[in-house]
Amino acid sequence: MEIEQKLIDATSKTFAAFSRQLAKVDPVAALLVTGAAITPVMIGAFSVELLHQQELYRTAGMDAVTAYQALSPKEPIAFLATGITNGLPTTAQNVLAKSMAALATLPLTACIATLVAGKFENLKKEIATLQQGGREVNSDQVQRVSYPTRETCATRTPESEFFGRSLEAMSRKIEEIQSKEEVKARSSSGLQP
Amino acid sequence: MNDTSTLIDQLEACIELVKSASISDETRSAIIAQGATFALFLSDVEMQRITPESSLKESMLELIGFYCEQVREILTTDPVEACHGN
Numbered sequence A: 001m002e003i004e005q006k007l008i009d010a011t012s013k014t015f016a017a018f019s020r021q022l023a024k025v026d027p028v029a030a031l032l033v034t035g036a037a038i039t040p041v042m043i044g045a046f047s048v049e050l051l052h053q054q055e056l057y058r059t060a061g062m063d064a065v066t067a068y069q070a071l072s073p074k075e076p077i078a079f080l081a082t083g084i085t086n087g088l089p090t091t092a093q094n095v096l097a098k099s100m101a102a103l104a105t106l107p108l109t110a111c112i113a114t115l116v117a118g119k120f121e122n123l124k125k126e127i128a129t130l131q132q133g134g135r136e137v138n139s140d141q142v143q144r145v146s147y148p149t150r151e152t153c154a155t156r157t158p159e160s161e162f163f164g165r166s167l168e169a170m171s172r173k174i175e176e177i178q179s180k181e182e183v184k185a186r187s188s189s190g191l192q193p
Numbered sequence B: 001m002n003d004t005s006t007l008i009d010q011l012e013a014c015i016e017l018v019k020s021a022s023i024s025d026e027t028r029s030a031i032i033a034q035g036a037t038f039a040l041f042l043s044d045v046e047m048q049r050i051t052p053e054s055s056l057k058e059s060m061l062e063l064i065g066f067y068c069e070q071v072r073e074i075l076t077t078d079p080v081e082a083c084h085g086n
Helices: A003-022 A027-038 A044-060 A062-070 A076-084 A091-102 A121-131 A136-146 A159-188 B004-020 B025-046 B054-075 B079-084
Strands: none
Touching (some): A003 B025, A003 B054, A121 B004, A121 B025, B004 B025, B004 B054, B025 B054
């Protein structure tokens, strides 16, 4: 199996297991998971949207977040389509949808500010490099490795495949979180699931 | 037994490998995004912004350690040799 596919396959499973556990920690963490499912294709508007939802949670509680999320189209494709026409509840969501469609990689500055001071220097630098359009120096190496036409040496995962995977991940994660929140809302109002 | 400061160093070492690996920016972005999520979690735990129940926390820290080990194992396999070595 070629190295990039192996990397994505292995780490995605571990990351998914971690995300499921993170969703058990706290509603704020659950919001982080929603964002995390989106980040493979979209880093920047995610942080704006995440911060918006966290602020909503802090100031108005989980009910407000649930109500806000209910305003958004449930299906990822509908989300994208509505976002492209600026039809979503917030500017950040519209940006998010458009950026996802464009497979853009934007700043994670807001989240970086919350990292432990003096740590994660490599991570911060790498995010900055990706923000500036990627690592030019590696493009030759990537091409060199992918040069042979044999399938086992194809290093680039097609963008459409990444996009599809990310949409699936986002869709699954949002459904998972929404159903958790529905159960929680029902139990807090005394109704049976 | 994993502790957060050891894992922070392990995750940093893992990002260092990703940084210098001959992989596409799409893949690099995906791994960095996942790494950023782990970093946010580790930071929140270290600074006690979140306090997961201890067995859950231990299990999550184990997963981060396992993740770093997976990345290290995969990326320390020479990609050029893997393609041309036969």
